[in-house]
Amino acid sequence: MKKKIVFVLLTISLILSSFLICNKYFYFIPFKSFTSGDIFFVCTITLGLLIYYIKLDRNPQLVPAAINSEKNKDDNLKNNKPDVSFDDVAGLEEIKEELHEIIDFINNSQKYKKMGATIPKGILFYGPPGTGKTLLAKAVAGETNSSFYYASGSEFVEKYVGVGAKRIRSLFEKAKKNAPSIIFIDEIDAIGSKRNAESNNEKDQTLNQLLVEMDGFNKNSTIVVIGATNRLDLLDEALLRPGRFDRHMFVGNPNVKAREDILRVHTKNKPLDASVKIEEIAKKTHGFSGAQLANIANEAAIIAVRNNKEKIDINDFDAAVERVVAGLEVKNPTVLLKEKKMVAYHEAGHALIGKLLKVDMIQKISIVPRGHALGYVIKFPDEDRYLHTKEELLHKIMVLLGGRVAEEIIFNEITTGAKDDLKKATEIAEQMICDFGMSSLGNISIKEQYVKYNIDKIENEIKKIIDECYKETSNLMENNKEILVDVASFLLEKEIITGEELDEIFNKHNNPIKTATV
Ligand SMILES: Nc1ncnc2c1ncn2[C@@H]1O[C@H](COP(=O)(O)OP(=O)(O)OP(=O)(O)O)[C@@H](O)[C@H]1O
Numbered sequence: 108m109k110k111k112i113v114f115v116l117l118t119i120s121l122i123l124s125s126f127l128i129c130n131k132y133f134y135f136i137p138f139k140s141f142t143s144g145d146i147f148f149v150c151t152i153t154l155g156l157l158i159y160y161i162k163l164d165r166n167p168q169l170v171p172a173a174i175n176s177e178k179n180k181d182d183n184l185k186n187n188k189p190d191v192s193f194d195d196v197a198g199l200e201e202i203k204e205e206l207h208e209i210i211d212f213i214n215n216s217q218k219y220k221k222m223g224a225t226i227p228k229g230i231l232f233y234g235p236p237g238t239g240k241t242l243l244a245k246a247v248a249g250e251t252n253s254s255f256y257y258a259s260g261s262e263f264v265e266k267y268v269g270v271g272a273k274r275i276r277s278l279f280e281k282a283k284k285n286a287p288s289i290i291f292i293d294e295i296d297a298i299g300s301k302r303n304a305e306s307n308n309e310k311d312q313t314l315n316q317l318l319v320e321m322d323g324f325n326k327n328s329t330i331v332v333i334g335a336t337n338r339l340d341l342l343d344e345a346l347l348r349p350g351r352f353d354r355h356m357f358v359g360n361p362n363v364k365a366r367e368d369i370l371r372v373h374t375k376n377k378p379l380d381a382s383v384k385i386e387e388i389a390k391k392t393h394g395f396s397g398a399q400l401a402n403i404a405n406e407a408a409i410i411a412v413r414n415n416k417e418k419i420d421i422n423d424f425d426a427a428v429e430r431v432v433a434g435l436e437v438k439n440p441t442v443l444l445k446e447k448k449m450v451a452y453h454e455a456g457h458a459l460i461g462k463l464l465k466v467d468m469i470q471k472i473s474i475v476p477r478g479h480a481l482g483y484v485i486k487f488p489d490e491d492r493y494l495h496t497k498e499e500l501l502h503k504i505m506v507l508l509g510g511r512v513a514e515e516i517i518f519n520e521i522t523t524g525a526k527d528d529l530k531k532a533t534e535i536a537e538q539m540i541c542d543f544g545m546s547s548l549g550n551i552s553i554k555e556q557y558v559k560y561n562i563d564k565i566e567n568e569i570k571k572i573i574d575e576c577y578k579e580t581s582n583l584m585e586n587n588k589e590i591l592v593d594v595a596s597f598l599l600e601k602e603i604i605t606g607e608e609l610d611e612i613f614n615k616h617n618n619p620i621k622t623a624t625v
């Protein structure tokens with residue numbers, strides 16, 4: 108507002124001073140009586156207004172644009188009472204159990220207040236993306252008939268000092284007005300990451316404001332703030348202190364039972380053919396997040412519609428899983444014959460080592476290009492595993508190296524196709540050294556901040572592990588070269604090979620030699 112008034116005054120004085128100058132030097136009529144002193148006076152005022160206007164422009168709280176954008180962002184905060192209950196959240200039983208207490212606090216807050224108990228203010232959900240953190244927060248709001256305010260941490264990150272803090276303030280004001288409320292702040296690490304000497308002032312102010320708000324509320328109104336992050340380790344200690352986000356709940360990827368439940372929730376309203384066995388799909392989707400499973404159910408329905416089917420059958424689900432794993436099938440790919448051969452051997456290399464070392468169950472190998480991949484192996488572990496031995500990790504690395512080793516053994520040439528394999532293999536080796544104490548550096552864990560001081564030693568160790576695995580993989584593959592050739596030839600001809608067909612090829616060769624000594 109202030110800026111607008113200044114702008115109008117500035118415009119008037121600019122017009123007036125231009126008019127007076129023109130009047131003096133070009134002698135328009137009728138204001139010949141103005142003196143140079145008058146002109147100087149008006150010009151000085153104009154200049155003063157101009158300087159004031161420019162200064163105002165640099166002050167963020169008063170910039171119309173900033174206020175405007177804030178308004179828009181506030182409008183994005185969904186002020187509603189979500190129609191989501193715990194029945195919509197599959198799996199995550201322990202978390203739901205813990206949240207029941209919070210729900211009771213909100214639903215019967217007077218009972219607790221009478222006893223002098225304070226209601227928990229902040230809950231932190233952490234874990235990988237797509238695991239249902241937002242869904243859980245909405246369900247808490249749904250179960251307590253609370254207003255739900257969604258905000259993403261990145262919305263508060265602004266260039267101008269004070270804008271983020273102001274936004275936090277207005278978010279809490281709204282929540283208080285409509286209490287009971289659940290405020291959900293996704294990606295809270297965007298504002299709540301550890302403060303250090305290089306921190307920027309704006310982020311610190313925003314975080315401080317959040318802390319102040321959290322310390323101040325709940326005397327009379329019932330508000331629970333739920334934060335979500337993929338990285339708990341990045342958060343500032345101040346945020347995790349008692350009275351703030353002091354309840355931490357890990358929301359992880361679902362196990363086989365939970366995957367089954369999630370698939371059931373998302374196929375509830377879909378017509379399924381008798382061929383669809385949800386528990387089988389759950390077994391084949393190890394490592395998938397809830398969001399990916401929801402996506403699979405939806406994709407399967409879309410594929411069934413495209414094929415003019417009345418019901419969704421197992422083929423639609425298989426195609427949907429494949430699409431989520433490997434991306435869209437590339438129609439009419441222009442892959443050269445030599446490239447195709449390379450890809451066939453590369454994928455056969457992964458499959459051969461995988462089967463020999465019994466790492467995961469191979470469901471399908473394909474050299475039909477999808478997404479960025481020219482070929483791929485779809486596999487799933489026998490069971491959900493939480494512990495891995497050193498040997499198992501080394502075997503995983505060997506399977507990843509299997510593609511490149513096959514290229515080298517057959518073509519005496521290596522390709523760029525192993526890029527992702529090498530990245531994953533290196534990551535496993537690095538974890539073995541820095542997290543699991545499984546290298547010659549000893550039974551130690553190397554914290555992230557100390558990695559840079561030990562980088563040479565770590566790189567040496569990584570190289571040692573990868574080189575050894577590579578050598579073992581080469582030996583294993585040389586010893587079973589015939590199986591490799593058979594699998595690759597089958598792939599070249601048919602482009603796709605199923606788990607059963609792979610078993611048949613293996614069964615033809617009586618004694619695969621499994622001399623991996625790592
Ligand atoms: N446990 C679950 N039960 C049912 N559906 C789920 C579950 N987990 C995820 N989903 C589905 O996945 C979608 C995305 O999940 P959500 O947005 O809650 O994940 P998130 O953990 O908040 O992800 P991000 O960290 O990326 O924000 C949900 O809308 C829901 O359809």
Ligand SMILES: [Zn+2]
Pocket residue numbers: 453457510511524525528
């Ligand atoms: Zn590969």
